[in-house]
Amino acid sequence: MQTQLPETTNFVRQVELNRKIEGNYPLVKFGRLSESLVSNEGDVTVKIEFGRCVGFACLKAKVSAKLLVKCQRCLKPMEAEVAGDFKFALVKSEEEFELLPEELEPYLLEGEEQSIIDLIEDELLLSLPMVTAHENACSDFMTSQEKVIKATKEAEHPFAALKALKDDLGN
Ligand SMILES: [Zn+2]
Incomplete structure (x- = not known):
């Protein structure tokens, strides 16, 4: 001690x-x-x-x-x-x-x-x-912002997967 x-x-x-x-x-x-x-x-x-x-x-x-x-x-x-x-x-x-x-x-x-x-x-x-x-935003605001970002990411994902698939098929 x-x-x-x-x-x-x-x-x-x-x-x-x-x-x-x-x-x-x-x-x-x-x-x-x-x-x-x-x-x-x-x-x-x-x-x-x-x-x-x-x-x-x-x-x-x-x-x-x-x-x-x-x-x-x-x-x-x-x-x-x-x-x-x-x-x-x-x-x-x-x-x-x-x-x-x-x-x-x-x-x-x-x-x-x-x-x-x-x-x-x-x-x-x-x-x-x-x-x-x-620093960035307060808790309540932050939570809603985080939700928006998460939703955007999920929405992006299928397109990204589709693009990868297309590229694969192209080869
Ligand atoms: Zn705050």
Whole structure:
């Protein structure tokens, strides 16, 4: 069994140790995100690497999850795959923030430990599509469309068979 991943940790200490946090967090842990979901069953796949970026203490992370959201068109549940990739430089003060090169986004450290859950949740909320709707068509519409396609295929079939037969006879 997988050991449970920490929900909070001292980010600076993790940088010193060049630590990696990799694994899954259950969706239930993400209260704010759950408000936008039909179900909070499932996991968020996370990979966080603590280290240095151009000399600054930083963290790099990848998060992904399959979320069950409501289709805004047919109001039925649908799966939305979200994924995010981000990098933060860890800063303790505004002065430190001023020193950062433009490409580094700051993460302001507060207190002894920082919340990994909040870090991931913020990113997932940003990655949620603004409009969630079934990609091609909604379920009811889709079913009738599928029927049409199936009927067309069946109708085509006898002609195809006839053509094959004709070709055979021609040889
Ligand atoms: Zn729909």
